[in-house]
Amino acid sequence: MILTGFLCSLVLCFSAAAAETEQKLLGDESDGSRAHPIHLIPLSAEPSEEGAEPIKIDPDIDPEEEVLLPFSTRRTCGDCHSYGLIKKGWHFSSVDPNAQAGRPGQPWIYVDARTGTQIPLSYRPWPGTFRPEQFGLSDRQFTKIFGRQTPGGGAGETEDPDEPMRQYVSGKLEINCLSCHNGDPRQDQGGPTGYAVQISRGNFRWAAAASSGLASVKGSADDMDEMYDPFDPFAVETAQSGKTKPPTITYHQNVFDHEKNVFFNILREVPSHRCYFCHSNLYLGQQESEKWSADEDIHLKAGLSCVDCHRNGIDHNITRGYAGEEKTSSNELAATSSCQGCHLGESSSSDPVAGRLGAPVPEHRGLPPVHFERLTCTACHSGPWPAAEPHVSKTSMAHRLGTPNVNKAREMLPHIASPVFARQSDGKIAPHKLVWPAFWGVLKDEQIEPIALATVTKIIGELLSSENFPFSGDWPDLTADHIVKGLTSLASDNSVEGKPVYVSAGKVYGLDDAGELLRDNAHSAAEPYLWPIGHDVRPAAQSLGVRYCTDCHATDAPFFFGDVTIDSPIAAARGVKKMIEFQDLGRFFTWVFAFSFVFRPWMKIIVLASCAVLAVVLLLYALKALSCVVKVLAARD
Amino acid sequence: MLRIAKWEPNDMFRTISIVAFLVTVGGMALNCIISPCKECWRHPVRKLVQLFTLLLIEQKLSPVGVLRKLVYLLALLCFIVLAVTGFYPTLVLGEHISGYLVMVHATFAPIFAICLAVLAVMWARHCRLARGDWPWFQRAVQRVTLVKSADDEARCESSGLGQKIAFWLIIFLALPLALSIVLSMYPLFGTHWQELLLAIHRYTALVFALAAIVHTYLLIRTRTK
Numbered sequence: 001m002i003l004t005g006f007l008c009s010l011v012l013c014f015s016a017a018a019a020e021t022e023q024k025l026l027g028d029e030s031d032g033s034r035a036h037p038i039h040l041i042p043l044s045a046e047p048s049e050e051g052a053e054p055i056k057i058d059p060d061i062d063p064e065e066e067v068l069l070p071f072s073t074r075r076t077c078g079d080c081h082s083y084g085l086i087k088k089g090w091h092f093s094s095v096d097p098n099a100q101a102g103r104p105g106q107p108w109i110y111v112d113a114r115t116g117t118q119i120p121l122s123y124r125p126w127p128g129t130f131r132p133e134q135f136g137l138s139d140r141q142f143t144k145i146f147g148r149q150t151p152g153g154g155a156g157e158t159e160d161p162d163e164p165m166r167q168y169v170s171g172k173l174e175i176n177c178l179s180c181h182n183g184d185p186r187q188d189q190g191g192p193t194g195y196a197v198q199i200s201r202g203n204f205r206w207a208a209a210a211s212s213g214l215a216s217v218k219g220s221a222d223d224m225d226e227m228y229d230p231f232d233p234f235a236v237e238t239a240q241s242g243k244t245k246p247p248t249i250t251y252h253q254n255v256f257d258h259e260k261n262v263f264f265n266i267l268r269e270v271p272s273h274r275c276y277f278c279h280s281n282l283y284l285g286q287q288e289s290e291k292w293s294a295d296e297d298i299h300l301k302a303g304l305s306c307v308d309c310h311r312n313g314i315d316h317n318i319t320r321g322y323a324g325e326e327k328t329s330s331n332e333l334a335a336t337s338s339c340q341g342c343h344l345g346e347s348s349s350s351d352p353v354a355g356r357l358g359a360p361v362p363e364h365r366g367l368p369p370v371h372f373e374r375l376t377c378t379a380c381h382s383g384p385w386p387a388a389e390p391h392v393s394k395t396s397m398a399h400r401l402g403t404p405n406v407n408k409a410r411e412m413l414p415h416i417a418s419p420v421f422a423r424q425s426d427g428k429i430a431p432h433k434l435v436w437p438a439f440w441g442v443l444k445d446e447q448i449e450p451i452a453l454a455t456v457t458k459i460i461g462e463l464l465s466s467e468n469f470p471f472s473g474d475w476p477d478l479t480a481d482h483i484v485k486g487l488t489s490l491a492s493d494n495s496v497e498g499k500p501v502y503v504s505a506g507k508v509y510g511l512d513d514a515g516e517l518l519r520d521n522a523h524s525a526a527e528p529y530l531w532p533i534g535h536d537v538r539p540a541a542q543s544l545g546v547r548y549c550t551d552c553h554a555t556d557a558p559f560f561f562g563d564v565t566i567d568s569p570i571a572a573a574r575g576v577k578k579m580i581e582f583q584d585l586g587r588f589f590t591w592v593f594a595f596s597f598v599f600r601p602w603m604k605i606i607v608l609a610s611c612a613v614l615a616v617v618l619l620l621y622a623l624k625a626l627s628c629v630v631k632v633l634a635a636r637d
Numbered sequence: 638m639l640r641i642a643k644w645e646p647n648d649m650f651r652t653i654s655i656v657a658f659l660v661t662v663g664g665m666a667l668n669c670i671i672s673p674c675k676e677c678w679r680h681p682v683r684k685l686v687q688l689f690t691l692l693l694i695e696q697k698l699s700p701v702g703v704l705r706k707l708v709y710l711l712a713l714l715c716f717i718v719l720a721v722t723g724f725y726p727t728l729v730l731g732e733h734i735s736g737y738l739v740m741v742h743a744t745f746a747p748i749f750a751i752c753l754a755v756l757a758v759m760w761a762r763h764c765r766l767a768r769g770d771w772p773w774f775q776r777a778v779q780r781v782t783l784v785k786s787a788d789d790e791a792r793c794e795s796s797g798l799g800q801k802i803a804f805w806l807i808i809f810l811a812l813p814l815a816l817s818i819v820l821s822m823y824p825l826f827g828t829h830w831q832e833l834l835l836a837i838h839r840y841t842a843l844v845f846a847l848a849a850i851v852h853t854y855l856l857i858r859t860r861t862k
Contacts, residue, residue: 362828363827363828364827364828364831365824365825365826365827366821366822366823366824366825366826366831367828367831368821368831369828369831369832369835370733370735372828373733589736589737592740593740596740596743596744600822602747603743603746603747604819604822604823606747606750606751607746607747607750607815607819608819609754610747610750610751610753610754610815611750611754611811611812611815611816611819613754613757613758614753614754614757614808614811614812615812617754617757617758617761617808618757618808618809618812620761621761621765621805624765625766
């Protein structure tokens with residue numbers, strides 16, 4: 001009886017929970033109007049205790065009684081939009097083990113020239129990347145370093161079991177809806193007191209409000225003691241009088257109306273310049289030196305915005321836009337948001353779907369169809385025009401472009417090369433960005449795990465402290481001797497379990513029993529990490545092959561024979577690798593095939609001339625046959 | 638499935654090709670059985686030697702005759718190479734021609750085209766259709782037109798109707814065969830037409846190959862009699 005009652009109540013509870021999950025909020029579903037939405041709403045803050053009611057923000061409170069808190073997007077926006085649903089979106093789901101990883105994408109790259117480290121990190125299981133915890137980074141530490149160029153959520157919102165008090169002080173980095181959707185020109189992602197800076201100060205709770213253009217935030221949560229209580233007015237007042245200041249918020253005048261509501265200029269369609277804060281690319285070739293000397297993506301110039309192709313619903317499951325995405329994405333537009341989807345449409349569709357958004361249907365005149373089997377669209381159309389050496393590439397996520405005090409030197413780490421034409425998992429060759437991992441690790445059971453950042457910083461940082469580090473942020477010139485010393489120091493440290501190794505330039509360096517340096521050239525952990533690029537798309541008139549086949553099929557064409565620099569802090573290990581080595585193609589064959597294009601015009605002439613002779617002979621004898629017929633018929637008369 | 642990804646090894650072509658080759662070989666075998674070469678059964682070694690000597694250049698040949706034979710032998714070699722490199726990947730491996738095969742194919746193709754042009758010039762008169770080649774047809778024409786044969790019309794040297802038809806078929810098919818692939822190399826045709834041109838090349842090559850096999854078979858039959 002008791003058991004039955006328990007089971008019944010359990011079923012009821014689950015039903016209620018399910019109903020709650022499925023319940024749609026006011027803003028979860030559009031009524032179909034394409035008009036600009038008006039958001040005149042009250043602000044709410046996160047309470048100090050989990051499960052408590054949100055705190056309504058009143059700028060006129062008595063600071064001796066209450067603390068003026070930053071608004072919480074979860075509580076403010078989440079009133080009408082299901083926060084739990086949005087959290088599953090691509091930009092926020094990296095820490096979710098059930099989220100589909102999809103095609104390998106850009107990793108977060110931790111760099112430290114002082115320890116010879118350049119390591120690709122990701123919460124997604126992309127081969128070649130390491131999870132931040134493998135590198136000894138907690139979610140909080142990760143967020144502090146890389147949260148600057150995220151729209152919040154993800155690792156910024158997970159519980160921190162190691163430092164719960166520190167998390168209480170700084171708060172969680174909630175999804176910052178305004179990072180993308182704020183139409184207010186004052187939205188400050190990368191300014192001196194903007195989003196990025198607030199995150200670096202540990203002001204996770206304050207970051208969204210500080211960057212919204214509605215308030216200003218001073219102080220730093222990182223400067224506060226772990227016992228500091230940001231909800232206690234006395235603690236705040238006490239801390240204010242100290243040398244280091246606690247994070248405090250001041251809402252700008254006239255932000256609140258007479259009913260304590262605030263107007264948000266929310267844009268449903270995110271403007272491209274918002275995307276650019278995290279997704280800018282700078283390609284530094286021989287010609288291009290700065291942003292202004294390179295063209296933007298042709299789609300933007302044609303009047304489209306990023307979200308015209310990269311679309312999502314309330315679940316924020318945005319389309320990434322690559323061919324085959326529909327296999328892993330539940331977004332209904334995943335199949336039609338790729339290059340082919342817009343420009344060619346689906347052949348299985350009963351309606352004409354090619355040419356969406358005015359996309360021209362390509363003719364590809366003179367291009368043998370085999371190219372479509374072996375190349376992605378981006379191979380010919382995306383990224384900078386290939387040069388003898390791939391361009392030095394900078395990205396917002398890797399080089400924190402758009403944030404204060406960026407080192408603008410060309411040599412600044414991480415060193416990313418692009419375009420590198422490499423074969424991807426579907427067998428097609430696509431342009432990629434490439435980074436060579438360099439890190440200290442341990443070899444255990446043939447697997448290499450990176451050594452925790454703190455250990456490396458302590459041991460290797462001290463060891464290399466006397467070296468000359470270029471002001472440009474480039475690698476120092478390390479020698480084999482440095483590596484031997486580093487490995488010896490790590491081996492003698494008790495915190496390092498296993499055989500210490502150093503991974504760099506595609507090789508694994510270790511010490512033998514006699515203390516001599518060994519080099520292993522074939523370990524998967526040392527392989528460069530590559531991720532395919534989609535942008536910037538060049539116009540058709542600038543696509544590869546537009547001039548002649550020899551754009552690629554020449555004996556010195558960068559597409560096959562470009563020199564990809566092998567990047568390493570070890571001066572002697574630097575070198576080049578031919579592009580074709582990333583394509584699983586025979587170098588000799590490709591060279592001979594390219595060489596054959598020298599004779600291609602001759603071949604055409606010979607065959608056409610032969611055809612002309614054949615045609616003349618055929619015509620001649622056809623006329624003779626006709627003559628016979630005419631004679632036969634004429635003889636009757 | 639998107640339109641751009643539709644270009645894949647054509648199973649239908651594979652089936653048609655295999656059936657066509659089997660039918661042709663079967664037809665030739667049947668011909669051997671129905672119209673057997675008695676000498677071949679009596680003196681097989683002698684016939685094999687005779688067959689082999691067909692590849693040699695006879696001393697009695699004039700310089701033009703030597704050239705004609707050399708060109709023919711070269712064309713035969715090119716045909717074998719082109720047929721193997723072209724059909725092997727499609728029919729045996731079930732994939733498109735690629736790699737070294739495509740390079741060998743493209744190298745021998747222009748040589749073959751030149752040979753065909755030379756052979757067309759040199760053999761056309763020899764292979765023109767004459768009244769004697771098809772008396773049944775002549776009779777049919779006479780019945781329809783009520784015209785009797787003119788005695789003043791010189792009769793051509795007959796080399797067998799089948800052989801002649803095969804020759805003219807080869808010359809005729811060589812045009813779409815060569816043009817379909819050469820024109821696809823110029824920026825004239827879009828993807829859809831490129832696919833069509835490739836299909837034309839494939840199917841023309843099949844019929845061409847069958848015609849060439851039949852022509853060679855008939856030539857051997859004629860010469861070894």
